[in-house]
Amino acid sequence: MVASSHNNATADPKLANRYPDTVDSVKIVALGGVGEIGKNCAVVEQGDDIVVIDCGLSFPNEEMLGIDIIVPDFTYLLQNKDKVRGIFLTHAHEDHIGALPYLLKQMNVPIYCSEFTHALIRHKLDERCPSVKVDYRIFKAGEVLQAGGLSVEPIRVTHSIPENCAMAVKTVHGYVLFTGDFKFDFTPVDGKLSDMKRLSEIGAEGVVVLLSDSTNVERPGWGPSESIVTEGLRKVFNDAKGRVLLTTFASNIHRMQQVFQIAKETGRKVAVVGRSMERNLDICMRLGYVKIPNGVLLPLDDVRGLPDHQVALLTTGSQGEPMSALVKMSKAEYGRMQVKEGDTLIYSARPIPGNEGAIWRTINRLFLQGCQVVYEAARPIHVSGHAYQEELKMMINLTQPFYVAPVHGEPRHQYVYNKIAEDMGYPDHRRFTLTSGIPLVIDETKAYLGEEIPTGRVLVDNSGTPGVTESVLRDRYNLANDGLVIVSIAVDSTHGEIVGDPSLHAKGFHGPAGILEETHDIMVDMLASLTPNDLKDLNKVKQAATEIVRKTIVKRAQLRPLIVPSVIEV
Numbered sequence: 001m002v003a004s005s006h007n008n009a010t011a012d013p014k015l016a017n018r019y020p021d022t023v024d025s026v027k028i029v030a031l032g033g034v035g036e037i038g039k040n041c042a043v044v045e046q047g048d049d050i051v052v053i054d055c056g057l058s059f060p061n062e063e064m065l066g067i068d069i070i071v072p073d074f075t076y077l078l079q080n081k082d083k084v085r086g087i088f089l090t091h092a093h094e095d096h097i098g099a100l101p102y103l104l105k106q107m108n109v110p111i112y113c114s115e116f117t118h119a120l121i122r123h124k125l126d127e128r129c130p131s132v133k134v135d136y137r138i139f140k141a142g143e144v145l146q147a148g149g150l151s152v153e154p155i156r157v158t159h160s161i162p163e164n165c166a167m168a169v170k171t172v173h174g175y176v177l178f179t180g181d182f183k184f185d186f187t188p189v190d191g192k193l194s195d196m197k198r199l200s201e202i203g204a205e206g207v208v209v210l211l212s213d214s215t216n217v218e219r220p221g222w223g224p225s226e227s228i229v230t231e232g233l234r235k236v237f238n239d240a241k242g243r244v245l246l247t248t249f250a251s252n253i254h255r256m257q258q259v260f261q262i263a264k265e266t267g268r269k270v271a272v273v274g275r276s277m278e279r280n281l282d283i284c285m286r287l288g289y290v291k292i293p294n295g296v297l298l299p300l301d302d303v304r305g306l307p308d309h310q311v312a313l314l315t316t317g318s319q320g321e322p323m324s325a326l327v328k329m330s331k332a333e334y335g336r337m338q339v340k341e342g343d344t345l346i347y348s349a350r351p352i353p354g355n356e357g358a359i360w361r362t363i364n365r366l367f368l369q370g371c372q373v374v375y376e377a378a379r380p381i382h383v384s385g386h387a388y389q390e391e392l393k394m395m396i397n398l399t400q401p402f403y404v405a406p407v408h409g410e411p412r413h414q415y416v417y418n419k420i421a422e423d424m425g426y427p428d429h430r431r432f433t434l435t436s437g438i439p440l441v442i443d444e445t446k447a448y449l450g451e452e453i454p455t456g457r458v459l460v461d462n463s464g465t466p467g468v469t470e471s472v473l474r475d476r477y478n479l480a481n482d483g484l485v486i487v488s489i490a491v492d493s494t495h496g497e498i499v500g501d502p503s504l505h506a507k508g509f510h511g512p513a514g515i516l517e518e519t520h521d522i523m524v525d526m527l528a529s530l531t532p533n534d535l536k537d538l539n540k541v542k543q544a545a546t547e548i549v550r551k552t553i554v555k556r557a558q559l560r561p562l563i564v565p566s567v568i569e570v
């Protein structure tokens with residue numbers, strides 16, 4: 001039955017007639033989010049229509065100095081501006097929405113999203129691109145959204161944020177189904193279950209390819225439900241003698257809901273610290289996504305006078321963000337509140353790859369101040385929002401895709417996922433390991449990898465300016481590791497002669513004793529071997545001097561300082 005779904009799916013005569021000549025293939029290409037976790041953004045293209053699923057960012061690793069965030073290269077979308085029918089957002093996590101300001105500044109296209117996602121992104125977009133009048137189209141799960149010759153149907157699936165959706169894109173060859181981030185949670189905090197019925201229906205109608213979350217594919221079994229966290233948190237709240245602080249993602253509304261509930265049970269009042277969390281909570285209260293028991297939420301100033309055992313604080317900073325309340329508290333630099341001996345901090349989140357160092361440093365500083373940090377406990381204080389192995393198999397089983405292609409994973413995750421699919425009976429030609437920029441092309445009878453489109457990563461620096469190049473990054477890396485050596489040479493370019501003694505100055509460079517003197521002498525010998533004609537060409541002098549200094553230092557000291565030549569004409 002599975003084997004025939006690819007061909008059966010082409011039978012819709014209405015769609016097939018719409019593009020009699022041009023539409024015989026469907027192209028799916030990731031601009032990010034495959035071979036990595038972060039900057040999720042995928043394109044589905046059929047004839048003159050393109051829909052984009054998600055538009056996320058990723059975070060830099062510790063070698064990427066001065067880089068704040070990374071966004072996908074949108075060249076392909078800009079080249080095909082007229083075809084793009086809209087961006088469809090699965091949910092409001094940064095790795096799915098964070099690049100929107102950078103795309104919208106370059107092209108204004110409709111943004112399709114749930115009411116909750118809209119509420120969370122609207123402020124950010126107002127702030128980050130005030131000149132763009134964003135065309136929001138708010139959907140409810142289960143609606144079918146027409147996008148030219150394509151249609152997109154959001155299907156509710158559980159995750160760690162309200163109103164999370166899979167996206168079923170209907171093409172001439174059947175559904176292209178993006179699971180988005182998902183897990184199968186049968187006791188979600190908000191009581192809203194995954195729409196398994198609809199998933200199995202579209203499976204019966206014909207899913208040509210399933211692009212599945214694969215983040216937790218290495219974890220066997222079924223992931224625990226969000227609800228289990230309530231118990232773990234309750235235990236910490238009960239055991240804590242002093243104040244309880246809890247840090248989580250500012251978008252983790254369910255976790256906040258759990259904290260309010262437990263605070264009420266254990267006789268504590270809750271204050272919220274951190275702008276993004278305060279704002280999200282405010283939005284969610286207005287829209288009814290969070291229900292706070294009467295009198296439990298107080299402004300920070302009002303909890304200050306209460307005895308410690310009656311206080312709980314929700315704070316931002318779970319990713320060690322330098323400007324967050326928690327990080328400032330850990331450095332005793334937060335004016336509105338300090339941590340103190342007897343406090344307990346619950347770390348109720350998971351480090352996003354790249355942030356581990358900053359998070360551990362924050363946790364260590366808190367311990368030094370006498371605050372006990374609970375980041376692992378016998379009863380879970382955080383659970384992942386991503387499907388474990390059996391849940392991933394369940395998704396394949398429900399939707400019966402002809403092809404599978406894991407996304408939202410690094411190569412190791414993609415590999416393990418495809419191994420599992422193989423065990424479930426998927427032969428080689430029905431499993432794909434996607435790479436950014438290489439399209440998966442589906443035609444009447446087969447699927448294959450097509451020709452590469454422009455793709456890459458765009459580095460955004462701490463000032464918010466995109467476009468930091470790889471060579472700038474390399475220079476910064478060398479500079480930070482091995483320092484800087486400035487080479488000064490004066491040349492009489494009329495006669496082709498060196499004037500005076502060339503010099504080397506170092507900053508932040510540390511090598512074996514005498515290395516600079518030695519390098520200087522070798523450079524002077526090299527310059528002496530140049531002809532007057534060579535010396536008249538200042539660029540040549542610059543290049544030759546840089547080269548010899550670089551080579552000598554690498555050879556003698558195994559160091560790669562940044563070499564800055566300064567050749568002046570006298």
Ligand SMILES: [Zn+2]
Nearest residue numbers: 091093159181
């Ligand atoms: Zn997510």
Ligand SMILES: [Zn+2]
Nearest residue numbers: 093095096181
């Ligand atoms: Zn994600």
